[in-house]
Amino acid sequence: QSALTQPRSVSGSPGQSVAISCTGTSSDVGGYNYVSWYQQHPGKAPKLMIYDVSKRPSGVPDRFSGSKSGNTASLTISGLQAEDEADYYCCSYAGTYTFRVFGGGTKLTVL
Amino acid sequence: EVQLVESGGGLVQPGGSLRLSCVVSGFTVSNNYMNWVRQAPGKGLEWVSVIYSGGSTYYADSVKGRFTISRDNSKNTLYLQMSSLRPEDTAVYYCARNGFDYWGQGTLVTVSS
Numbered sequence: 749q750s751a752l753t754q755p756r757s758v759s760g761s762p763g764q765s766v767a768i769s770c771t772g773t774s775s776d777v778g779g780y781n782y783v784s785w786y787q788q789h790p791g792k793a794p795k796l797m798i799y800d801v802s803k804r805p806s807g808v809p810d811r812f813s814g815s816k817s818g819n820t821a822s823l824t825i826s827g828l829q830a831e832d833e834a835d836y837y838c839c840s841y842a843g844t845y846t847f848r849v850f851g852g853g854t855k856l857t858v859l
Numbered sequence: 860e861v862q863l864v865e866s867g868g869g870l871v872q873p874g875g876s877l878r879l880s881c882v883v884s885g886f887t888v889s890n891n892y893m894n895w896v897r898q899a900p901g902k903g904l905e906w907v908s909v910i911y912s913g914g915s916t917y918y919a920d921s922v923k924g925r926f927t928i929s930r931d932n933s934k935n936t937l938y939l940q941m942s943s944l945r946p947e948d949t950a951v952y953y954c955a956r957n958g959f960d961y962w963g964q965g966t967l968v969t970v971s972s
Contacts, residue, residue, distance in 0.1 A: 782958070784958060784959065786904070786959065793953060793962040793963065793964055793965055794904065794953075794959070794962055795962075796958075796959060796960050796961075799958055799960070805960065837903060837904050839904070839959065841958075844917065845917055847906055847909050847917055848894075848906045848958075848959075849906070850903055850904045850905065850906065851903070852903045853903045853904070
């Protein structure tokens with residue numbers, strides 16, 4: 749069982765927006781502004797999409813945005829495109845010893 | 860260009876040992892904190908271990924006492940020594956920098972008799 753809770757799947761049509769939630773506790777998501785999101789296509793390594801809750805690395809489209817409220821973080825993808833179909837994982841810093849915890853992953857299907 | 864290239868994976872019997880390597884180019888391993896993250900077949904991501912620039916190391920409870928993370932600064936290479944391997948350690952092992960901003964392509968470790 750993963751430390752952070754994500755929906756198993758979400759879907760949307762091209763051009764629409766979808767949001768993926770990531771629920772933790774005050775010991776991880778709620779306690780630090782170090783939530784990140786990763787995109788993973790089948791057979792590939794994960795790719796960083798959002799870090800520090802809402803920052804985008806260079807090269808990531810501004811269609812991807814992140815936010816946090818209390819113990820729940822969210823990734824929103826607007827203007828869905830076919831290439832956005834992938835698994836998405838959230839991750840949070842959880843202290844010196846636990847270091848980082850992941851969500852179980854959400855499969856995004858672009859209809 | 861930043862590159863992380865893992866190697867050393869393979870098939871090993873339960874109770875056996877294996878050493879994974881991650882050769883890095885494009886940045887200095889010792890100036891960053893480096894991680895190992897694994898992914899069991901069809902499952903999610905799991906953080907395994909971190910080594911900080913100062914040399915401190917930390918491990919997930921699931922591998923504590925069995926795995927050892929280290930680095931060779933002269934070779935700009937990260938290692939993961941795995942011993943007392945169990946079937947549940949079967950996974951693709953990735954090395955990743957800092958807060959997982961750069962990842963390698965992964966190396967598959969299969970623990971089976």
